[in-house]
Amino acid sequence: MTDNHHHVNPATRSPAAIKNVSSCLMVLETLRACPPGIPNMGVFYGFSGLGKTVAAAYAQNVTGAVYIEVFESYGRKKFCEALLQSLGVFAPRGSISQMMDRIVGILGNDPSRAVIIDEAHMLINRGMLQLAREINKRAGTPMLLVGEETLPAQIACHENVDNLVLDEARLAAQPCDLADVRLLARLLYPQITIADDLLDTVREKTGGCTRRIASTLSSIATFARNRSLTTLDLGNYEGRIHDGTLPRRRQMARAA
Secondary structure, rough: OOOOOOOOOOOHHHHHOHHHHHHHHHHHHHHEEEEOOOOOEEEEOOOOOOHHHHHHHHHHEEEEEEEEEEOOOOOOOHHHHHHHHOOOOOOOOOOOOHHHHHHHHHOOOOOOOEEEEEEEEEHHOOOHHHHHHHHHHHHHOOEEEOOOHHHHHHHOOOHHOOOOEEEEEEOOOOOHHHHHHHHHHHHHOOEEOOOOOHHHHHHHHHOOOHHHHHHHHHHHHHHHOOOOOEEOOOOOOOOOOOOOOOOOOHHHHOOO
């Protein structure tokens, strides 16, 4: 009888081994390595729930990049204030122009330090994409724009920004494969052994969505804890798989 449990090497128990995380880090390092005069703006994009923000946060921690997330409520001044706070300016003041000068001055003194702008599609929705272009152009700062699957098409409508995007640094986040699901299970719930048949069913039914996979693994862990189980497979798991549909009454009762 073949053992269908996958044993993970301890060396791979790191978020960097998840493909979207390693891809995001690779794009950022490519931008940081660009010589002067070469476009050093990149785009990491994809559907909601694929783990782009987690990947960007990991890349920030590894490289020391500046990270800012753009929210729906942000205007130009709030964007500048938030970016300055990420740069260590505790109480930013001044006009938008003055704050932009300060941002450019700080970043220009450390040209290898990248800026990651998460939810970058909000920059376009709020008419602020040119602020990112100005920072990139004036400071020479490597810049990674992270956002929804429509982000490349939105940027393409702004030729003066699209021309700054390095072709090799346009990368789409991908749904998790089985290896990614295995790693997530091992990272999040190392105390439980989950067979490949269950993990692959989770991958298939969630569409490889990292967020739904994580939610399902939480349900699996709860199911195992409530029944004092340390090993689960497709045959003995009766809990919920978060596939984006509303749970039926019977599913909710069985998962409790």
